Amino acid sequence: MADKSNTITLVITHTLQPGQHQAYERWLERIMPEAQTFPGHLGVNVIRPHKEGNTYNVVIRFDTLEHLYAWTQSDRRKQLVDEIAPLLAADDHIEVRTEAAFWFTPPEPDVKRPASWKQFLITLLVIFPSTNLVPWITAKLFPSMVGTLPLHFINDAFVVALVVWLWMPVMTRLFARWLKG
Known part of the structure; x- marks a missing residue:
């Protein structure tokens, strides 16, 4: 199961x-x-x-x-x-x-994964702005919900969606050479 x-x-x-x-x-x-x-x-x-x-x-x-x-x-x-x-x-x-580590797994079996510190930096580069911008935007859009659990859920959902479907694919492509080096 x-x-x-x-x-x-x-x-x-x-x-x-x-x-x-x-x-x-x-x-x-x-x-x-x-x-x-x-x-x-x-x-x-x-x-x-x-x-x-x-x-x-x-x-x-x-x-x-x-x-x-x-x-x-x-x-x-x-x-x-x-x-x-x-x-x-x-x-x-x-x-x-x-697990979510597939972002950093090369398609070729003989290519090693990027160093953990590089994975950390790319992930931080994506997460930090997302977790700061999204709450700021949603607070402007929904001022009466600031500090509520539903707004935290909305923020988390937006951050995860941005990371999974936009930022990580873009960043891993943009930094592909650096990640391989």
């Missing part, structure tokens, strides 16, 4: 054959809404390649391992994966993670 307190993360790495970016993007537009219809789906994030790259990382979150398994073993997903196979330079690489 999966630990329901942890998010289960599926990281799929697809390396495309040259010139297949547009076809792959169209495929993503079809498969992402399909995944959202499955129970326990918590969101998806696509980390696109650098300008000269061909490797996409698709990060899908589910609430339990059972729900993740239901999606990965579904006939619809298998059909969509079969459709995309001709565009790929290699078979897809799939990892299942139960």
Whole structure:
């Protein structure tokens, strides 16, 4: 039985054959809404390649391992994966993670993870401004709620959403070279 307190993360790495970016993007537009219809789906994030790259990382979150398994073993997903196979330079690489450390895990197995102090600095660079700006903005928008539990919840939800879906993907791409060094 999966630990329901942890998010289960599926990281799929697809390396495309040259010139297949547009076809792959169209495929993503079809498969992402399909995944959202499955129970326990918590969101998806696509980390696109650098300008000269061909490797996409698709990060899908589910609430339990059972729900993740239901999606990965579904006939619809298998059909969509079969459709995309001709565009790929290699078979897809799939990892299942139960922790947030996937942000700093290189897709290539022979590449070491960034030093812990670098992970700390990037995370701090993301968390510090978010946890200071979001409460300031929400206090301006909802002055009567300042200091209440509902506003703390709203602040936390916004900070987590910004970190997971915006800042960490941007920062890990922006600092990719430094993180590898």
